[in-house]
Amino acid sequence: MRIGYYPGCSLHATSREFDESLRATAVALDVELAEIDDWSCCGATSGHATSHLLSVALPARNLALAEEQGMQEVLAPCAACYNRLASASHSLREDAGLEIKIKEILARPFANTVRVRNVMELYRSLIPQITEKSAGRLKGMKVACYYGCLLVRPPGVLAFDDAEQPTSMDEICRATGATSVDWNLKVECCGGAFSLSRTASVIRLGRAILEDARKAGAEALIVACPMCHSNLDFRQSAMTQSGETPMPVLFLSELVGMGLGLSARDMGMKRHFVNTGPIEKRATETAAQVAAEAAAKAAKAAETAAKATAQAGTAPAGKGVA
Amino acid sequence: MARIGVFVCHCGENIGRTVDCARVANELRDLPGVAHSVDYKYMCSDPGQSIVKQAIREKNLDGVIVAACSPHMHEKTFRRAVASEGLNPFLAEMANIREHCSWIHEDREKATDKAIEVCRSIVEKVKHNVPLETIRIPVTKRALVIGAGIAGIQAALDIADGGVEVVVVEKDPSIGGHMSQLSETFPTLDCSQCILTPRMVELYQHPNVKLITYAEVEEVSGYIGNFKVKIRQKARSVDADKCNGCGACAKACPNKKVPSEFDTGLGTRTAIYVPFPQAVPNIPVIDRAACALFRGRAKGLKKEACAKCREACSREAIDYDQQDTFIMQDIGAIVVATGYQLYSIGKDQPAGLTGYGEYGYGTIPDVIDGMQFERLASASGPTGGRIVRPSDGKEPKRIVFLQCIGSRDPAKGIEYCSKICCMYVAKHTMLYKHKVHDGQATVFYMDIRAAGKGYEEFTRRAIEEDGARYIRGRVSRLYRDGEVIKVQAFDTLSGEPILMDADMVVLATAMRPQPGIQLLAQTLSASYDQHGFFNEAHPKLRPVETNTAGIFLAGACQSPRDIPDSVAMASATAAKVLGMFSKDQLEREPTVARVDVSLCAGCFHCERVCPYGAITHLEIRDRKGNLVKVVADVNPGVCQGCGTCQATCPSKSVELSGFTDEQIYAAINALVL
Amino acid sequence: MSTSGAHGHATAPATLAAELRGKTGQNPAECYQCGKCSAGCPMAVETLLRPHDVMRLIGGDRRETLLEGESIWLCLTCEACTARCPNGCDPARMIDALREMSVARAPRAVGAFHRSFLDQVKANGRMFEFGLVLEYKLRSGKLLNDVFSTPGMISRGLLKFVPSPIKGVADVRRIFAACEREAARDLHASGADGRDQ
Incomplete structure (x- = not known):
């Protein structure tokens, strides 16, 4: 499987571990990520907060490049990039006037044919492979899947999952053997857009999310958005009161990677602010336990099989005696 | 030479402001065939009509044109006036110079010219008019009422009391509908069952009523006064003639865990069951999907997996081999009273509706809908009238009601107001307070719509006397926090965000038409709106009739309405039906299609395009009885005079009386030649 | 996308509602002030003008109050308001358009x-x-x-x-x-x- 790849600015900088872990899992799952040559920034929140036209034009350049480079689908792992690219593509389909304007600005052929995919859509299509290759390695690990806002809203535009009760990330986590906990703030906003400019708001919102996940028994928070990640990871010390256990914040790709048995080092997990050591250790333990259980089961099966053969061998003989 | 009279109406200022009526009358006067032409301020008034009548007498007119409003408005008025002078009413026509001219133009000169053209055109048409005779069709004086909730019961009783036979078909095992599930009713708080059950019994025992429960209307053919209706009597698996309603069968049934529809899933019933103790008729039915015997049969078991109910029955009434049967009825008029269902709070939604993910799609056990609350509050309900949480049976001390769930919410698929929720929520807060004295009820609302006799006073009482807290604002989310439900809201009047703890939340969900209603509407050739509610013939002047003659409406099948409105509408419909049955023959306008059998080639294009199914096949035989050809024939009772057949016929052998090709061409030629 | 009605009568200056309708294709009059947007807004406890206030003030043609104030810059664009609006309004898009207007008037004042x-x-x-x-x-x-x-x-x-x-x-x-x-x-x-x- 080959898919176009739009890493976006964050995955080349503060969220390099997202990029690295995603690429590592792609290799393990036989997916080729073809990076769009010479891609540019999607404009993110700043783009659409200041100019609607700019917020469509910047993503459109990348969609046009992908088209030129022969891609039908483009994976945009960053939730903000995904939201901007998919929204721009949607606006262009809905608004003929805007389409004309944008084509004029781009000054390059553009037919808006590329489908924008997020990381959940990619992994969801690979659930059978993930299930098989991870063989339940993370069995018993409890995680809280955090979707945030950019991946599910607006529902009319990003319709890959239910906007209020999404489940795709949970399904992917379960494929690794992990348990996804039932919790309340799956689709609440963490305030990522204000991470730098309005720290107090971000701490208030982030704390609520971490508290709820902790209450639901989660050992780690799973995200698919670099802004959520840097917010909840980098600012977590400020969001946590003394005595509370830190909550590792993992990219979905990192959890899938752990499920596939990839090393934390290959996935760049050392870069996290909240120590991922304990969760890595936990993963190793669960993997060992699962392996031990599997071995025991295999041994038992072998034993039963042996017994059966032995019995099969003796039974006719017994009959013969009778 | 024709002797036509033209009467130009000013309609006060309505026409006179824009059209120079005197000039219209003057110019028309010179037209060949026009014997008389005048204008007058209000032609439809008594003196106006006298002008027309006098002219017919004095000028010996053989045709009349009233240039005024739409024929919808006053054609009947003037045809009646013309007939009183002994002239055939179909020799009179309207020329519409109001809706088609004065109301839509500003330039007086040009509008006057147009009015003259319109009149000239009609003059030419009238020259070709011929006298037509009113059609008379026989009428079967027996009514069918579909649905036996409060609307159907009321309509059936009123018709039956009028001395006419009524067949009542109810799809459920018992009559009573939703009203039988309610605890108390607004705005008087009288017990629903106490006022309904006597009416149910009255219907059951009425000598003029034939009650068919657990049955559905399968096919309807024919036309007003002469319908043939095929009714499917679903197999009860119980012989109704032998059963005495002792209840031994249900006691013997081992499957006691079937969720009760009547108790909205909050209680259970057996596989052989009577929906509720006061059911009419008190005859059980076997739910074959839940019955061990039938499940065994479905799996191919030869042996009977269970026969406990048959063993328990002393009257040998249980019949496992009973099949659906069909009952044919000749019917003159049909009343549709199929009622409503509530918007589902679950995740599975029909096409066009999206449901409330933000309220947990009904996965939080203590988030219930209004009907479930009714069952909890009802003395005959699963808790004996104790208001408790479905999850743990505890009494909720903080109860929250959300209004407009599904209603006034185009984003979720419904833009209309369900009309009754404001009132029943107010009622719920009172019922709650009367049972949980130390509890607090909070209502999140957008507007309080309490228009009705005693309604405003009732909601005020809920707030002022029974302490319900009303907060203006829609709730954004509901989520679980341990045993508590968090209500995330905003008080738009104080401007403050709210995060409230609730023990139980009641969603006041929207009223929707019954499922399968579209199919029934198609069976009846009646129209329905985009939500599936039946369309009335006219929203103001014909609210209980449909556009299909002989089909009437009662209750919530036409739009959301409460009990008083449903009962009023049912009585109105009964009056319509009795009025129709007061004559031995029905009169129909003669403007229907007629086939010239000598020209018809029997291609039946007309049959395919006729929206009313009015075309039948007529065999033409020679004197020896040999079949010569099969031609189209029009059933004048069914034909609505739309003219589609005439436009389609390749051999020009079908014509609409009063609108023949000759008449239409004459009218067009007057304009274009 | 409809832009009709965006420019009002030829001689009168366009109302804010008409201008925003032209920019966004969304009719601000569709807001019926139910407050569900503000109920779900993560910034409702901090900002002076909540989403439903913004919609209300657009209808009231309160250009200065909206464009000069801080509130429109306190929106995180999480779009919870838009996603849950029962009447199909898009407050997030409206706030974006207001920010755009504010930038155009006074580029220095942008966040x-x-x-x-x-x-x-x-x-x-x-x-x-x-x-x-x-x-x-x-x-x-x-x-x-x-x-x-x-x-x-x-x-x-x-x-x-x-x-x-x-x-x-x-x-x-x-x-x-x-x-x-x-x-x-x-x-x-x-x-x-x-x-x-």
Whole structure:
């Protein structure tokens, strides 16, 4: 499987571990990520907060490049990039006037044919492979899947999952053997857009999310958005009161990677602010336990099989005696 | 030479402001065939009509044109006036110079010219008019009422009391509908069952009523006064003639865990069951999907997996081999009273509706809908009238009601107001307070719509006397926090965000038409709106009739309405039906299609395009009885005079009386030649 | 997308509602003030004007109150308001359009963060995060804030130092220039000095 790849600015900088872990899992799952040559920034929140036209034009350049480079689908792992690219593509389909304007600005052929995919859509299509290759390695690990806002809203535009009760990330986590906990703030906003400019708001919102996940028994928070990640990871010390256990914040790709048995080092997990050591250790333990259980089961099966053969061998003989 | 009279109406200022009526009358006067032409301020008034009548007498007119409003408005008025002078009413026509001219133009000169053209055109048409005779069709004086909730019961009783036979078909095992599930009713708080059950019994025992429960209307053919209706009597698996309603069968049934529809899933019933103790008729039915015997049969078991109910029955009434049967009825008029269902709070939604993910799609056990609350509050309900949480049976001390769930919410698929929720929520807060004295009820609302006799006073009482807290604002989310439900809201009047703890939340969900209603509407050739509610013939002047003659409406099948409105509408419909049955023959306008059998080639294009199914096949035989050809024939009772057949016929052998090709061409030629 | 009615009567200046309808294709009159948007707004406890207030003030033609105040800049664009609006309104899009109008009137007043961000993109074609933090700190004057975290970021290899413009940076600059021209045209057309009535 080959898919176009739009890493976006964050995955080349503060969220390099997202990029690295995603690429590592792609290799393990036989997916080729073809990076769009010479891609540019999607404009993110700043783009659409200041100019609607700019917020469509910047993503459109990348969609046009992908088209030129022969891609039908483009994976945009960053939730903000995904939201901007998919929204721009949607606006262009809905608004003929805007389409004309944008084509004029781009000054390059553009037919808006590329489908924008997020990381959940990619992994969801690979659930059978993930299930098989991870063989339940993370069995018993409890995680809280955090979707945030950019991946599910607006529902009319990003319709890959239910906007209020999404489940795709949970399904992917379960494929690794992990348990996804039932919790309340799956689709609440963490305030990522204000991470730098309005720290107090971000701490208030982030704390609520971490508290709820902790209450639901989660050992780690799973995200698919670099802004959520840097917010909840980098600012977590400020969001946590003394005595509370830190909550590792993992990219979905990192959890899938752990499920596939990839090393934390290959996935760049050392870069996290909240120590991922304990969760890595936990993963190793669960993997060992699962392996031990599997071995025991295999041994038992072998034993039963042996017994059966032995019995099969003796039974006719017994009959013969009778 | 024709002797036509033209009467130009000013309609006060309505026409006179824009059209120079005197000039219209003057110019028309010179037209060949026009014997008389005048204008007058209000032609439809008594003196106006006298002008027309006098002219017919004095000028010996053989045709009349009233240039005024739409024929919808006053054609009947003037045809009646013309007939009183002994002239055939179909020799009179309207020329519409109001809706088609004065109301839509500003330039007086040009509008006057147009009015003259319109009149000239009609003059030419009238020259070709011929006298037509009113059609008379026989009428079967027996009514069918579909649905036996409060609307159907009321309509059936009123018709039956009028001395006419009524067949009542109810799809459920018992009559009573939703009203039988309610605890108390607004705005008087009288017990629903106490006022309904006597009416149910009255219907059951009425000598003029034939009650068919657990049955559905399968096919309807024919036309007003002469319908043939095929009714499917679903197999009860119980012989109704032998059963005495002792209840031994249900006691013997081992499957006691079937969720009760009547108790909205909050209680259970057996596989052989009577929906509720006061059911009419008190005859059980076997739910074959839940019955061990039938499940065994479905799996191919030869042996009977269970026969406990048959063993328990002393009257040998249980019949496992009973099949659906069909009952044919000749019917003159049909009343549709199929009622409503509530918007589902679950995740599975029909096409066009999206449901409330933000309220947990009904996965939080203590988030219930209004009907479930009714069952909890009802003395005959699963808790004996104790208001408790479905999850743990505890009494909720903080109860929250959300209004407009599904209603006034185009984003979720419904833009209309369900009309009754404001009132029943107010009622719920009172019922709650009367049972949980130390509890607090909070209502999140957008507007309080309490228009009705005693309604405003009732909601005020809920707030002022029974302490319900009303907060203006829609709730954004509901989520679980341990045993508590968090209500995330905003008080738009104080401007403050709210995060409230609730023990139980009641969603006041929207009223929707019954499922399968579209199919029934198609069976009846009646129209329905985009939500599936039946369309009335006219929203103001014909609210209980449909556009299909002989089909009437009662209750919530036409739009959301409460009990008083449903009962009023049912009585109105009964009056319509009795009025129709007061004559031995029905009169129909003669403007229907007629086939010239000598020209018809029997291609039946007309049959395919006729929206009313009015075309039948007529065999033409020679004197020896040999079949010569099969031609189209029009059933004048069914034909609505739309003219589609005439436009389609390749051999020009079908014509609409009063609108023949000759008449239409004459009218067009007057304009274009 | 309908733009009819966007310009009102020929002689009267366009109302704010009409102008926003023209820009967004959304009719602000569709808001029936149920407050569900503000109920779910994560910033409702901090901001003065909540989403339903914004919609109300648009209807009341309160241009100054909306454009001069801080509230429109306190929206996180999480779109919970839009996603849950029962009447199909899009408060998030309205707030975006208001911010756009505010930028056009007084470019200097834009949030320092957004300006720093976009300047980075204009210069290099991509966002260069260390530069962003630095420029933002200088502009906002919050120099000491977070100063202890930054070394942590660098030691973890998370902040890139050297900007590396993409090949097509001229492309990106042309996009910016075109959008700025468009904004200037809009500003001219709408008459930027509308006042509260």
